[in-house]
Amino acid sequence: MYLNKEWRILTIGDGDLSFSWSIFNDIGAKHISASVLDSIPELTAKYQDNQLVNLHANQITVFDQLDILNPSSFSPTLSKSFDLVIFQFPLIPSFSSKAEFDSKGKFDKNTLNRQLIWSFLYQCFDFFLDPNGQQLAYITSKDVKPYAHWNIENLNPFPTKIAFLGWMPFAQAKFPSYQLRNVDRDKVLKSTASKTYVWGKANQDYAELNLKQSPKFLANHCDLCGKGPFTQEIDRQIHQASFAHQRLAKYERLWQNFLDDNHVQ
C-alpha cells in the first residue's frame, strides 16, 4: 500500500483502531484522523486490546459513531479536509435478529456490502476529500469469496468524475501494529491475500502509486469475473454459461435493481 507521510489521511470503520495506529507508528504518517462505527464505550467493551489511548497520547483525533451510510453522523470538521480516505476490510455488521434483517429491507448481504462500499466512495468524493488535494480513496479487501463477489472495481458512484485506478497488494507484514479484527467480536482474523483498490480523479496522473490494472478491464476478458482472455467467441459463451459467472450475474442484477430503486443517494 503506497502511503505518502505528508498526506492528510482519514480512516473509516477502523474497528480496534490498530490500522490508524499502525500508519502512525509503523509508517510514520503525520496527519491522521481515525473513525469507528461504534461508540467509544462499545469499542472498548468489544476490543479490550485497542489503540485509543495510544492515538490520543499522540494528539490523533478519533471520531466515534461515524456511520458511512448516514452523513448526519459526520463531524463538519471532516469536510473537504483529506488527501486520502481508507476503509480496511469493509463488512456490514451481522444481523442480530430476523427483525433487524427485515428492518434493513431483507436485502441480500452481497447487495448490502456493495451499498457500504458505494456509499463510502460517494462520501469520500462528495464530503471528505479536499478538491485541491490528492483526491484518493483506498479500500482493502480479501481476494476470496464472498468479498470477491462484490465486483468492487465497478462500484463507482461518479463514473464521469472519478475513476477506478487499479489495485496494489496489501502486505500486512509492513503494518506490524495492525491486527485485522472481526466486525462484531474481539477476534483477530488470519491474513489472506488482500488487495488495496484505488479510486481517484479521472484524468490525473497517479504514477507513483504503481498500480496494477484489474483483468476485468482488459480486452477479451469477462468484465464481471475477470476471466480470459477469450480467443474465440465460443469460449466466452461457455464461460458466461458457467455456474460461477451466472452467480455473479445474479448478484449484479440484484445490485442494479437496488440502484434503480434509489436505495442509495
Ligand SMILES: C[S@@+](CC[C@H](N)C(=O)[O-])C[C@H]1O[C@@H](n2cnc3c(N)ncnc32)[C@H](O)[C@@H]1O
Ligand atoms: C471486518 S471489520 C474490519 C475492521 C477494521 N477496519 C480492520 O481492518 O481491522 C469491518 C468494519 O467495518 C465497519 N463498518 C461496518 N459498517 C459500517 C458503516 N456503515 N460505517 C462505518 N463503518 C462500518 C465495522 O464497524 C467494522 O469495524
